[in-house]
Amino acid sequence: MNNDTHDLSYILNHLGEDRENYYQAVSAPIILSSNFCFRSVNEMRTKLENELETPFYTRGYNPTVAILRKKIAALEKTEDALVFASGSAAIAAAVMSVVKGGDHVVCVQKPYSWTNTLISSYLAKYGVTSTFADGTNEQNIFDAVRDNTVLVYLESPNSLTFELQNITAITNYCRQRGITTIIDNSYCSPLNQSPSELRVDIVVHSATKYINGHSDVVAGVVASTKERISKMMAEEYMTIGSIIGAHDAWLLIRGLRTLELRVNRSSSSAQQIAEWLEQHPKVEQVLYPTLKSNPQYDLAMKQMKQGGGLLSVKLKAKSVSEMEKFCDSLKCFLIATSWGGHESLVLPICALKASTSLSSQLPWNMVRLYIGLEDPEMLVSDLKQALQKL
Numbered sequence: 536m537n538n539d540t541h542d543l544s545y546i547l548n549h550l551g552e553d554r555e556n557y558y559q560a561v562s563a564p565i566i567l568s569s570n571f572c573f574r575s576v577n578e579m580r581t582k583l584e585n586e587l588e589t590p591f592y593t594r595g596y597n598p599t600v601a602i603l604r605k606k607i608a609a610l611e612k613t614e615d616a617l618v619f620a621s622g623s624a625a626i627a628a629a630v631m632s633v634v635k636g637g638d639h640v641v642c643v644q645k646p647y648s649w650t651n652t653l654i655s656s657y658l659a660k661y662g663v664t665s666t667f668a669d670g671t672n673e674q675n676i677f678d679a680v681r682d683n684t685v686l687v688y689l690e691s692p693n694s695l696t697f698e699l700q701n702i703t704a705i706t707n708y709c710r711q712r713g714i715t716t717i718i719d720n721s722y723c724s725p726l727n728q729s730p731s732e733l734r735v736d737i738v739v740h741s742a743t744k745y746i747n748g749h750s751d752v753v754a755g756v757v758a759s760t761k762e763r764i765s766k767m768m769a770e771e772y773m774t775i776g777s778i779i780g781a782h783d784a785w786l787l788i789r790g791l792r793t794l795e796l797r798v799n800r801s802s803s804s805a806q807q808i809a810e811w812l813e814q815h816p817k818v819e820q821v822l823y824p825t826l827k828s829n830p831q832y833d834l835a836m837k838q839m840k841q842g843g844g845l846l847s848v849k850l851k852a853k854s855v856s857e858m859e860k861f862c863d864s865l866k867c868f869l870i871a872t873s874w875g876g877h878e879s880l881v882l883p884i885c886a887l888k889a890s891t892s893l894s895s896q897l898p899w900n901m902v903r904l905y906i907g908l909e910d911p912e913m914l915v916s917d918l919k920q921a922l923q924k925l
């Protein structure tokens with residue numbers, strides 16, 4: 536067996552699974568205990584010294600969750616990781632671990648909607664100010680930095696219009712100035728982009744998406760250095776307490792078994808479908824990082840291994856009702872939000888609340904497609920018949 540912790544097959548199938556400790560069971564046990572007991576007072580005293588690294592109380596350490604933490608850290612090529620009850624909980628903990636009252640944050644434009652709320656309005660309650668900058672040109676990020684900027688928050692690419700940031704240019708700039716960088720790497724999954732190798736300090740994911748991959752768990756992860764994770768654990772993780780339960784952690788471990796198969800299938804089908812859509816006469820524009828027509832194609836090819844399973848399409852529709860007709864005619868794409876599961880989805884922009892800042896920045900004739908694990912030929916024929924209805 537290859538024991539290299541960076542070998543993908545080893546990470547997904549074996550890393551962190553100490554089978555000697557549980558009857559050589561192939562599948563990891565779900566340890567539902569909220570607390571753990573000791574043989575003596577002295578043992579308790581010793582364990583309490585390292586409450587966050589050994590079984591003591593499940594909010595701090597749970598053995599099933601611990602297996603998952605080791606796998607996530609290895610996948611993101613970082614020293615340690617934490618798992619949270621949702622992607623948003625992970626993002627909030629990561630951001631709050633960096634900022635304090637009086638600080639300033641620079642965030643890329645059009646991040647995930649609740650990240651936008653966190654940085655633009657929630658943090659303002661605590662005296663943290665922010666600037667949102669168009670990250671397609673890194674100079675805009677640099678120009679937004681002030682004397683009190685402590686954090687640059689990235690999402691490359693974002694999950695609706697797929698603008699990228701030149702990650703290395705930004706992290707080099709930030710490291711020189713002692714500014715921390717966080718990236719939401721959900722779109723790429725740990726497989727299609729490795730931000731720690733591009734010197735990003737903290738990597739976050741909505742594990743609800745590719746990491747779990749079966750549309751049956753909401754979860755989030757943070758991966759970083761031992762130092763940052765220990766501090767986050769002793770502060771945000773323990774005090775806010777938005778931990779994942781052992782059942783859900785087990786489902787994530789199971790989901791990870793097929794991460795490589797799922798991400799590669801979803802990615803290659805999405806590339807094929809994006810190229811097919813681009814030449815269709817009823818299509819105005821396809822937004823996808825690794826299409827040659829993308830002005831950031833070269834950067835995408837440099838930073839990412841391949842495009843992910845999400846793409847957006849603007850249709851040559853005359854009205855919102857034509858967009859509705861297109862979506863309602865699709866038979867294989869479920870009309871839904873979220874993504875990263877086995878099933879293909881369509882998210883119509885015209886269904887979003889017109890008042891939200893997000894939808895006001897996006898055209899009504901756009902839909903976001905998530906390409907799942909189905910036969911791509913079947914998905915193409917479905918799109919073909921729905922486009923004929925326009």
Ligand SMILES: *Cc1c(COP(=O)(O)O)cnc(C)c1O
Nearest residue numbers: 621622623647694721741743754
């Ligand atoms: C879904 C999503 C989130 C939020 O994650 P939850 O697990 O829903 O809390 C954050 N970022 C991106 C890019 C997402 O797609």
